[in-house]
Amino acid sequence: MTVFEELKRRGLIAQMTHEDKIEELLNNEKVTFYIGFDATADSLHVGHFLQLVVMKRLQMAGHRPIALLGTGTTLVGDPTGKTDMRPMLTKEQIAHNAECFRRQMSKFVDFSGDNAKIVKNGDWLCEFKYLEFLRDVGKFFSVNKMLTAECFKSRLEKGLSFIEFNYMIMQSYDFLHLYRTEGCKVELGGDDQWSNILGGVDLVRRVEGEEVYGMTFTLLTTKEGKKMGKTEKGALWLDPEKTTPYEFFQYWRNVGDDDVINCMKLLTFVPIEEIESMENLTGAELNPVKERLAFELTRMVHGEDEAQKALETARQVFSSAANSEDMPTTVLTEDDFENGEIGILALLVKCGLAPSNGEARRLVQQGGISVDGEKVADPKYMVKIDDFVVIKKGKKVFHKASK
Structure with missing residues (x-):
């Protein structure tokens, strides 16, 4: 070729x-x-x-x-x-x-x-x-x-x-x-x-x-045509002082199911034949693909060591928290979403992590909330859930929200 x-x-x-x-x-x-x-x-x-x-x-x-x-x-x-x-x-x-x-x-x-x-x-x-x-x-x-x-x-x-x-x-x-x-x-x-x-x-x-x-x-956009590379903190930077390797990794680990294969094609050097063999995967089958995308891109930008650290940190979050049988889980319905997303304040209230929007806002503004390992500081932040996300409140409270 x-x-x-x-x-x-x-x-x-x-x-x-x-x-x-x-x-x-x-x-x-x-x-x-x-x-x-x-x-x-x-x-x-x-x-x-x-x-x-x-x-x-x-x-x-x-x-x-x-x-x-x-x-x-x-x-x-x-x-x-x-x-x-x-x-x-x-x-x-x-x-x-x-x-x-x-x-x-x-x-x-x-x-x-x-x-x-x-x-x-x-x-x-x-x-x-x-x-x-x-x-x-x-x-x-x-x-x-x-x-x-x-x-x-x-x-x-x-x-x-x-x-x-x-x-x-x-x-x-x-x-x-x-x-x-x-x-x-x-x-x-x-x-x-x-x-x-x-x-x-x-x-x-x-x-x-x-x-x-x-x-x-081709511009890097989602399937809906929205430009990719925007985080709650702004642009997704290549400088580790502006976007940490872990934040960079997590961005790609959390891309939508509809976008992960396209990102693999556009941004990685994984052989195209191997990527095309993944095109029929759906749902949870795409999680290893997202992890690979995140690792490949983090390795290219920040080096092998930082990519490995980010991978291990992400796996610890999901293995110790997301996969825990004792961890409380809230299953959301389609009525909870608007255009496939739910506001962070509504999500915290829905999951019982805050009694009201006002308390949820205070938690967010004080830096006490993370979603999939990434701190959320904007009360207007919208969360997209393809399979599930792990919400962390403070240092010890974990909660899973799934569809």
Whole structure:
């Protein structure tokens, strides 16, 4: 199976500019490609992780990745998927964030020798003079066409700042610059970047008269279309100081039954044939698959030792508490759920762990409640139960809630 066939079989590919030519390139040549990462925080998160997995997979197939750190584009801010303008960061903040990204990326991609490269687009974008950029680059972009892009259309009613309107042009120029300096022929990114990628492909064609290519990857979402990687504390970070290895493990251990196989395909290096053999499993049969998913991803992000510790801790919780015959259990009905979820306050009252919503709220706010080993601090937290969850009140009270 070729690398292109595997990308398709795993469901990773969303859109392509020239499918036949991209397939031929990836299967028969050593291709230089790039993915951009705007340095908006001091850690990569799980959405970036999917892109790093793709980079690693293509590098293993003999291709040459370029990780572009957006030290220039982050000064502007990508409006894609945002209802409001992004907070403006200083150059010093962006430089710090980019350095954090660089260290984390090195765990996944081999940047030794000429195997791969990290570049910063501030090195060329910040050197441009404004009028020069308008005349040399801006003249190739149609405002009418840009306004049809989804990233702009969704913002027009609420308001799109002029600085954000420049983002697509800047990202497009990145592709032109990397084509000229690195022989880069393909830009990859999440499917929400499709319009920006098309801008770069078109700019290279107009300026250089050459054909380059764009390909986007499936966004990491649940079967219902909700973006994955959000926890009660916010994003699921790759930095262990922001999301502990155990919290990271538990997130994946608790994914929904409908999502675990897809996550295995998109994010792990488990052979696709082995994953496909799991597709008919249901209910409790999927628990070992979820555990394997959690272990594989934690190992990739935090290393073998931390993954093993997280696995053992999780098993202790379930073996000493969840499987105890003496442990009280509350069986919930469909009437207790709304859209497949139940609020943490209602759950505590239903299980008899709190006499009222007010007392349940106090327990949550004081840090006395955990669900499946993860502390809950938001009284509005919604709990999804596929088989059962273990609720811990204080240090010694365990209670099982099941469907």
